[in-house]
Amino acid sequence: xxxxxxxxxxxxxxxxxxxxxxxxxxxxxxxxxxxxxxxxxxxxxxxxxxxxxxxxxxxxxxxxxxxxxxxxxxxxxxxxxxxxxxxxxxxxxxxxxxxxxxxxxxxxxxxxxxxxxxxxxxxxxxxxxxxxxxxxxxxxxxxxxxxxxxxxxxxxxxxxxxxxxxxxxxxxxxxxxxxxxxxxxxxxxxxxxxxxxxxxxxxxxxxxxxxxxxxxxxxxxxxxxxxxxxxxxxxxxxxxxxxxxxxxxxxxxxxxxxxxxxxxxxxxxxxxxxxxxxxxxxxxxxxxxxxxxxxxxxxxxxxxxxxxxxxxxxxxxxxxxxxxxxxxxxxxxxxxxxxxxxxxxxxxxxxxxxxxxxxxxxxxxxxxxxxxxxxxxxxxxxxxxxxxxxxxxxxxxxxxxxxxxxxxxxxxxxxxxxxxxxxxxxxx
Numbered sequence: 001x002x003x004x005x006x007x008x009x010x011x012x013x014x015x016x017x018x019x020x021x022x023x024x025x026x027x028x029x030x031x032x033x034x035x036x037x038x039x040x041x042x043x044x045x046x047x048x049x050x051x052x053x054x055x056x057x058x059x060x061x062x063x064x065x066x067x068x069x070x071x072x073x074x075x076x077x078x079x080x081x082x083x084x085x086x087x088x089x090x091x092x093x094x095x096x097x098x099x100x101x102x103x104x105x106x107x108x109x110x111x112x113x114x115x116x117x118x119x120x121x122x123x124x125x126x127x128x129x130x131x132x133x134x135x136x137x138x139x140x141x142x143x144x145x146x147x148x149x150x151x152x153x154x155x156x157x158x159x160x161x162x163x164x165x166x167x168x169x170x171x172x173x174x175x176x177x178x179x180x181x182x183x184x185x186x187x188x189x190x191x192x193x194x195x196x197x198x199x200x201x202x203x204x205x206x207x208x209x210x211x212x213x214x215x216x217x218x219x220x221x222x223x224x225x226x227x228x229x230x231x232x233x234x235x236x237x238x239x240x241x242x243x244x245x246x247x248x249x250x251x252x253x254x255x256x257x258x259x260x261x262x263x264x265x266x267x268x269x270x271x272x273x274x275x276x277x278x279x280x281x282x283x284x285x286x287x288x289x290x291x292x293x294x295x296x297x298x299x300x301x302x303x304x305x306x307x308x309x310x311x312x313x314x315x316x317x318x319x320x321x322x323x324x325x326x327x328x329x330x331x332x333x334x335x336x337x338x339x340x341x342x343x344x345x346x347x348x349x350x351x352x353x354x355x356x357x358x359x360x361x362x363x364x365x366x367x368x369x370x371x372x373x374x375x376x377x378x379x380x381x382x383x384x385x386x387x388x389x390x391x392x393x394x395x396x397x398x399x400x401x402x403x404x405x406x407x408x409x410x411x412x413x414x415x416x417x418x419x420x421x422x423x424x425x426x427x428x
Contacts (some may be wrong), residue, residue: 004083041118041139047132049074058139063111075137080115091120095135097415099124103143112337119144121285180227184242185409189216191225192413194291195408196349198390200410202397204356209280209415210407211238212354217253222291225253228352229284229306229329241280244269245329249286259286259302263329263337270330281330284307285323285352289344289413297344297415302337304329307355307371310378312389314347314417318379320371321350349386353377358395361401369400386412 031265035042042057045051051073055428060064062078076084083106096100100123103311110116120136183407197216204210211231219225227249231241245266252265263286287301287309301309312318327335344350353374360369381392390412397408 002032027120029348033083040141040285042136043075043139045075045135045137047124047135048075049135052292053135061110061116061139061141062108070295075135080329083107090124095122095124099126105182107265108139108311117142119145133366143409144313171243184239184246186215190218192216192218192289195224195289195297195416195417196386196416198386198410198412200390200394200397202394202404202408202410204405204407208234209236209239209240210234212337212356212407212409213242214409214411215246215250216354217250218286219253219257221353223257224289225287225350226258226285226289226411226413227286229282230354230408230409231282231355232280241270241274241282243283244273245284249284253288257288259288260337260339262286263302264335267327267335267337268327269334271333274330275333279331281328282357284309290365292343295346295415295418299342299344299350300339300341301341302326304335304337304422307353307358310351310375311342312346312349312351312378312381312383312414313384314345316379316383318375342377344413344415346415347383347417348385349389349412351393351413352413353393354409355408356404357397357410358405359406360397361403362400366403386414389414 006099020176025381036056038085041055041061043058044115051069052071054066054069059069060391062069062240076087079087081125086106091101091106092261100121102121104120104121104305106118107115108118110391119140119142120137121140122135124132125134125136126132171420184202186199189199191424201212211233212225212229214228215230216224216226218394222234231238231245233241236302248266248269249262252262256262257263263284270282282308285301285306287299289354290298290300292298301321303309303326305328306323308320308322310318310320321340323338325336326338329335356375358369358371361367362369377392378389381389390410391426393410397404407423
């Protein structure tokens with residue numbers, strides 16, 4: 001039941017009286033004792049800084065006798081050299097202008113000439129007429145705070161150093177990856193008599209090693225072989241497959257340059273190498289160019305699951321060279337590959353690319369760029385040769401920004417346009 005009256009229970013009044021007596025005894029400090037033994041330093045100075053009064057707490061911090069301080073020393077005599085400079089340039093002017101300053105961090109010369117960090121608050125006492133009489137100052141021990149700030153600064157510096165080290169390690173890794181990536185590509189395309197060539201490799205992320213590859217090299221009988229492919233995945237394992245694919249295609253072409261046969265050889269090598277573990281495969285186009293006496297270039301290529309090659313004609317049209325039904329290279333022991341033939345006329349350019357280009361995300365809805373857009377872009381570009389087309393496409397890739405999240409390799413091969421014939425009538 002709850003009591004409705006305010007009368008104390010028996011014995012309760014005696015407990016309250018005892019508690020009051022304890023608090024009263026604890027608080028029987030004199031004003032002088034409260035001043036002298038305060039947990040902070042107190043001092044009063046004349047307007048010129050001469051110390052007129054100082055409490056015991058501050059004297060103990062300074063390890064000084066009262067007789068040596070009062071009337072003999074100024075407040076600035078208690079400070080370190082840096083503290084004196086700050087007092088003269090900032091503390092004193094602010095105090096004179098505002099009449100008080102609060103929580104200023106300074107160092108005083110403590111026991112054994114050690115620096116002791118303190119927080120100083122000063123206020124000017126004025127007469128009834130507003131005339132300044134003296135300055136009252138409190139000094140708080142800031143050693144624990146300084147230790148915390150020092151530890152915090154040390155932690156921040158350690159974190160900054162770790163960040164700088166991580167940035168340096170990442171830069172070295174990116175440099176190593178860039179060198180390794182370049183080692184998987186030809187340093188420069190060879191000069192091909194009667195043909196023009198251009199290439200470009202766009203790295204989507206400097207932290208990831210891509211698996212796109214291409215090459216152009218001579219064969220017997222004045223023929224030239226080329227290939228372009230894309231290994232599934234990224235990183236060192238993809239790079240190992242890329243290296244194996246490049247050297248296998250080159251070696252197979254030297255033995256039998258038929259495009260379907262070359263891709264079949266690569267399929268066998270990849271399947272036998274990786275069938276027992278995690279499967280590794282790629283897409284690839286391999287082709288052979290054979291210059292003809294009529295100025296045309298005979299093109300014979302085969303595709304293993306790779307996007308169709310695009311031919312930009314001299315008249316400005318652009319069409320894909322279909323290779324339907326070609327299987328991914330390395331998935332099955334025996335795989336079908338689609339072959340195609342075409343003639344490249346003067347002014348025509350053959351474009352090979354990896355799907356990083358057509359699978360880029362564009363627009364506010366992040367839609368795929370797609371093959372139709374690529375064909376339209378190529379048709380809209382003047383047929384001025386492989387290098388000009390590669391330059392235009394590299395600009396297109398840059399325009400995708402973060403919509404391009406996969407590496408892209410480009411290889412363009414073309415027949416130079418015929419120069420106009422000059423007749424005697426043209427000279428008249």
